[in-house]
Amino acid sequence: MNIKRIFHDYRDWEDYKNGMFSKNNIDDINIIRKVARLLSNEMMFYTNGKDMLRYYKKSAEHNLTNPSRNKQAWIGQATASYMFKACEENIKRAWNEFMTDDQRIKANQIADKLITEWEVENYGSC
Numbered sequence: 697m698n699i700k701r702i703f704h705d706y707r708d709w710e711d712y713k714n715g716m717f718s719k720n721n722i723d724d725i726n727i728i729r730k731v732a733r734l735l736s737n738e739m740m741f742y743t744n745g746k747d748m749l750r751y752y753k754k755s756a757e758h759n760l761t762n763p764s765r766n767k768q769a770w771i772g773q774a775t776a777s778y779m780f781k782a783c784e785e786n787i788k789r790a791w792n793e794f795m796t797d798d799q800r801i802k803a804n805q806i807a808d809k810l811i812t813e814w815e816v817e818n819y820g821s822c
Contacts, residue, residue, distance in 0.1 A: 699819055702757040710752040716777035722785045731776040731787050732794035735803045745771055745810045748778035760814055771807040 706712050721727055735741055749756050752774055759770040772791070776782040782790075791800065 699761050699815065701763070702761045704754040704758045709755040709758060711755040711774045711777045714777050715781045716773060716784055716787075718783050719785070721781070721783055723789075724786060727780050727782050728786045728790045728794060730780050731782050731790035734776060734779055735772055735790065736795055736799040738802055738806055741772075741775060741803060741806045742810065744779050745775045745806065746813075748775045749810065749814050751778060756814060760811060767811050768804045768807040771810050772803060 711717075715721075733740075734744065755774060759765050759774070760767055773782075773784060773787045776787045776790070795803070
């Protein structure tokens with residue numbers, strides 16, 4: 697799908713405003729475990745990912761129209777930020793230390809589904 701790149705100032709990103717790049721709750725084991733449970737539960741991740749995409753409109757445009765962005769990672773990180781005000785460091789730790797390879801593969805499949813649906817809803821099908 698050929699999508700025109702959209703830029704938004706980082707101060708307008710909803711994920712930024714919600715603390716995704718903050719250092720406030722680094723190493724909060726409760727948040728890390730919640731993030732791992734969220735990303736490991738296909739239905740919970742999908743449902744909350746859909747909600748996040750509706751709420752994080754500018755962040756989604758900025759990240760999902762960027763061809764060099766790891767969109768799967770952004771979907772997971774933004775959903776965890778939306779749900780738990782999780783910072784990027786805790787999300788990475790949940791992914792790397794608290795999830796199995798199989799859980800990560802399934803989470804990426806859910807992220808791919810969310811990305812495709814967002815693209816179709818916003819830009820139609822090719």
